[in-house]
Amino acid sequence: MQKSVGLVRFGFVFTGLLIVMTVVSIVLEIFTGISINGVMSQLVAVMGAATDAGHRFYKNFEIVPDSGFAWSASFQMTLVEGAISLTLGGLFVLFLLASGELGSDLGSFLLFTLLLTIALLAISWVAKRFMFVSGARQAEKVHLAKQAKRSAVFE
Numbered sequence: 406m407q408k409s410v411g412l413v414r415f416g417f418v419f420t421g422l423l424i425v426m427t428v429v430s431i432v433l434e435i436f437t438g439i440s441i442n443g444v445m446s447q448l449v450a451v452m453g454a455a456t457d458a459g460h461r462f463y464k465n466f467e468i469v470p471d472s473g474f475a476w477s478a479s480f481q482m483t484l485v486e487g488a489i490s491l492t493l494g495g496l497f498v499l500f501l502l503a504s505g506e507l508g509s510d511l512g513s514f515l516l517f518t519l520l521l522t523i524a525l526l527a528i529s530w531v532a533k534r535f536m537f538v539s540g541a542r543q544a545e546k547v548h549l550a551k552q553a554k555r556s557a558v559f560e
Contacts, residue, residue, distance in 0.1 A: 408466055408474060410462065410481055410482065411458055412482065412485050414458070414461065415458045415482050415485055416489060418453070418454040419450055419451060419453075419454035419485070420489060422450035422451075422454055423446065423447065423450045426441070426446035426447075426449055427446065429441070430446055444525060447529075448525075448529065448532065451482075451529050451533060452532055452533070454482070455479070455482060455533040455534075455540065456539060456540035456543075457540065458537055458540065459537040459538060459540020460541070460544040462478075462537070463540070463542075463544035464544060468541075469541045470537065470538060475537055475538050478534075478537055479530050479531075479533040479537055480530060482533050482537070483526055483530045486529060486533075487522075494518065498514075
C-alpha cells in the first residue's frame with residue numbers, strides 16, 4: 406500500500422488552526438493586552454497540523470514513519486503551508502496596496518517578506534518533521550495502551 410500524508414486534511418487543519426490562533430490573538434489583545442506574534446501563531450498552527458497528520462498516518466498504516474519518509478512528508482506539508490501562506494500574504498499585500506499603506510516601499514517590503522518567508526518555511530520544515538513523527542508515536546502509544554487494556558479484559 407502506498408503511504409501518503411493526507412495533504413488535503415493537513416491544509417484544512419492548518420488553515421483552521423490559523424483562524425483559531427487569529428481569534429485567540431485578538432481576544433487576548435482585547436482582554437489582557439497580550440499580543441501574540443503572527444509568526445508564533447503560524448508555527449503553532451503548523452505544528453498542530455503536523456501532529457494531526459502524524460496521528461492520521463499511524464491510524465491509517467499502523468506504523469511510525471521512518472526518518473526518510475518523515476522528511477519527505479514534512480517537505481510536502483511545507484509546500485502546502487507555503488501555498489496557503491503566500492496566498493494569504495498576497496491578499497494582505499493587496500489590502501495594504503489598496504489602503505495606501507505601502508506607498509513607495511513596495512519593493513523593499515516584498516523582498517524582506519520573501520526572505521522572511523523562506524527562513525520561516527525552513528524552520529517550519531524541520532519542526533513539521535519532528536511533530537509528524539511525534540504525532541505518530543503518540544498515536545502508537547494510545548493504540549498499544551488500548552490493546553493492552555483489551556487483552557487484560559479477556560484474560
